[in-house]
Amino acid sequence: MDAIDILVNEHRHIERVMDLLGWAVEHGRGGGEVSPVLFERAAHFLLTFVDGSHDAKEGEVFQAITARGVPLGEGVVAALSAQHEVGREIAGELREVARAVMRGEKEPEEQYALAERYVRLHRGHTESEESRFFPMVRRLLPVDAMERVRAKFARIEAAHGSLGEAADALELAFPVPATAVRRPGNVRAQPWIGR
Numbered sequence: 001m002d003a004i005d006i007l008v009n010e011h012r013h014i015e016r017v018m019d020l021l022g023w024a025v026e027h028g029r030g031g032g033e034v035s036p037v038l039f040e041r042a043a044h045f046l047l048t049f050v051d052g053s054h055d056a057k058e059g060e061v062f063q064a065i066t067a068r069g070v071p072l073g074e075g076v077v078a079a080l081s082a083q084h085e086v087g088r089e090i091a092g093e094l095r096e097v098a099r100a101v102m103r104g105e106k107e108p109e110e111q112y113a114l115a116e117r118y119v120r121l122h123r124g125h126t127e128s129e130e131s132r133f134f135p136m137v138r139r140l141l142p143v144d145a146m147e148r149v150r151a152k153f154a155r156i157e158a159a160h161g162s163l164g165e166a167a168d169a170l171e172l173a174f175p176v177p178a179t180a181v182r183r184p185g186n187v188r189a190q191p192w193i194g195r
């Protein structure tokens, strides 16, 4: 497994949290009860594990690419970095708004709108990375450079813990009916009542 495989694997874990958020938004807007705790905990995941760990790892890839002085790489890196920044801002706002909803100071719709914006941004961003950026990294970075990047990933991982396990913990805390992700319109249960 090289550095890019690790990032792609993390995308799959992050997508589970995107699915959870997408379902929570749809369920809440459809009149179901969704605890703001779900959004607060999801925002914590986005800040700690997506921004703090996954995006930080990609930052190491950006540096490695930029160091090779490829102009095309720099343009792509700037665009992706800017999206990381926007994602961090939305996640921070989502955490604040979810806390305000808990205190009864804001309407749930505000957290739904932020969560929806984040999910949309993240899906497009991931698609760009996997279809364009990662193949370019594999072409441009020789094996030894890729190995050095991977060694830096290990340090980031040690500081933050496992992203996959954090996604597992969120799914366990807020279980979504198995049919819901495949068919979001099929609302049968309200698993978050009383949380």
Ligand SMILES: [Fe+2]
Binding pocket: 055, 058, 080, 084, 125, 129
């Ligand atoms: Fe990224």
Ligand SMILES: [Fe+2]
Binding pocket: 007, 011, 054, 058, 126, 129
């Ligand atoms: Fe990514």
